Amino acid sequence: MGYVADRWHKTRPGPDEPECGQHKGMVASANHGKGKRWQARYDDPNGKEITSLWATKTEAEREINKQESAKATGSWLDPKAGRVNVERFALDTWLPAQSLIGRSKREYLGVLNRYLFPEWGPREMRSVKPSEAGAWQSLLVSKYELGGQTPNRVARYVRSVFKLAVIDRVIPVSPFEGIKAPKLEPSAVDPPDHAQVELLIEHAYKPLWSTMFETDAQTGLRSGELRGMRLEKVDFLRGLYHVDEQLVYEAGRGMYLDKLKTGAGKRVLPLHRRTVDNLAAHVARNPPPQAGPWAGLIFTMPDATPVGESTIDWALKQTCKYAKERPRHLHEFRHHYASVLIAGGENPRVVQQRMGHKDVMTTMRIYAHLFASAEEKTRSVLDAVWGTSGQTGGETESSGASGRIPESRPGSGVVAQLRG
Numbered sequence: 001m002g003y004v005a006d007r008w009h010k011t012r013p014g015p016d017e018p019e020c021g022q023h024k025g026m027v028a029s030a031n032h033g034k035g036k037r038w039q040a041r042y043d044d045p046n047g048k049e050i051t052s053l054w055a056t057k058t059e060a061e062r063e064i065n066k067q068e069s070a071k072a073t074g075s076w077l078d079p080k081a082g083r084v085n086v087e088r089f090a091l092d093t094w095l096p097a098q099s100l101i102g103r104s105k106r107e108y109l110g111v112l113n114r115y116l117f118p119e120w121g122p123r124e125m126r127s128v129k130p131s132e133a134g135a136w137q138s139l140l141v142s143k144y145e146l147g148g149q150t151p152n153r154v155a156r157y158v159r160s161v162f163k164l165a166v167i168d169r170v171i172p173v174s175p176f177e178g179i180k181a182p183k184l185e186p187s188a189v190d191p192p193d194h195a196q197v198e199l200l201i202e203h204a205y206k207p208l209w210s211t212m213f214e215t216d217a218q219t220g221l222r223s224g225e226l227r228g229m230r231l232e233k234v235d236f237l238r239g240l241y242h243v244d245e246q247l248v249y250e251a252g253r254g255m256y257l258d259k260l261k262t263g264a265g266k267r268v269l270p271l272h273r274r275t276v277d278n279l280a281a282h283v284a285r286n287p288p289p290q291a292g293p294w295a296g297l298i299f300t301m302p303d304a305t306p307v308g309e310s311t312i313d314w315a316l317k318q319t320c321k322y323a324k325e326r327p328r329h330l331h332e333f334r335h336h337y338a339s340v341l342i343a344g345g346e347n348p349r350v351v352q353q354r355m356g357h358k359d360v361m362t363t364m365r366i367y368a369h370l371f372a373s374a375e376e377k378t379r380s381v382l383d384a385v386w387g388t389s390g391q392t393g394g395e396t397e398s399s400g401a402s403g404r405i406p407e408s409r410p411g412s413g414v415v416a417q418l419r420g
Contacts, residue, residue, distance in 0.1 A: 002042025002064035087121035193337035203323035220337030
């Protein structure tokens with residue numbers, strides 16, 4: 001249990017010390033008349049002593065009772081924890097807790113430095129109000145002129161800072177509680193169809209580009225994953241590719257192979273026979289480096305260095321000109337792969353796994369319009385069982401005007417269940 005201490009008077013005065021002139025029977029301490037008189041003292045759940053000053057003894061006792069009750073119910077918060085400023089908590093606590101790899105850490109830090117710290121950096125965590133949280137989100141568009149999916153992404157990082165502060169019992173509730181995140185604007189995805197992809201492959205002006213374009217369209221790999229393909233990851237016998245690393249670029253360091261940003265990106269892709277044959281033929285013509293940092297890299301430039309992102313983007317841009325096609329981005333081959341899976345009847349969960357998305361909601365947000373054709377497929381299935389879509393009023397070819405369920409052999413489908 002905690003206790004209340006009188007700061008203005010000594011608890012063990014010497015025998016010859018004079019009595020306090022204002023409070024009889026007591027001996028004044030060096031703090032007499034300085035600041036608040038009563039100090040509440042109690043231990044936190046970890047045994048560390050917590051103190052606070054109060055004007056009256058009653059207030060100090062009330063504070064101790066409040067904190068002891070909070071400890072007993074498990075709702076205790078360190079009253080001083082919320083005093084840490086936003087910048088210090090984000091850098092010292094939140095960022096290390098994200099378990100980020102180097103380039104992702106720089107991305108997160110860039111968001112904090114550009115959009116959070118200029119607005120709230122010196123503020124105490126406990127001082128940020130919900131009204132300010134909502135206004136800050138609006139600034140992402142009005143002041144910082146962000147568009148597309150960026151406001152949602154930036155807000156997601158910052159909201160996570162305050163969410164962790166609640167979990168760590170730094171603040172009782174996040175200022176974003178009850179405040180809707182910026183709307184996640186869906187990006188328009190218009191993947192090239194098979195004929196358009198074939199046209200681009202045909203007009204690629206180097207075998208390297210045609211092989212890379214076709215491989216991307218048949219695997220849906222991200223640019224870094226495609227350019228970072230290594231021979232040892234390809235199972236030519238079983239027709240599989242193990243995706244667990246990618247080629248990245250970092251200023252001051254150049255290109256290097258690194259692990260994927262998220263665990264969801266790590267996946268095993270089934271390869272089409274044509275993909276396997278194309279890769280085998282490419283490797284036979286262009287053996288990968290045997291040693292060094294690029295050992296086993298399938299796609300390399302003539303000097304055995306990796307293919308840069310800007311290099312393959314420029315190659316595709318030129319190819320589009322030769323094919324008299326509108327400019328395309330390499331990522332559109334990835335969208336083409338997804339569209340083929342969806343058109344073939346793959347369910348969203350499978351598409352998510354093949355694409356390496358973090359969750360199925362990401363898949364649906366990007367490709368929901370491509371799944372729309374499934375509605376017609378459902379109608380076709382129902383029509384096959386219940387009759388053609390043009391018949392109404394419960395009348396089908398098999399049920400007649402009465403609308404009764406037709407006779408059926410025992411144990412068949414829905415009819416048997418109804419009779420049972």
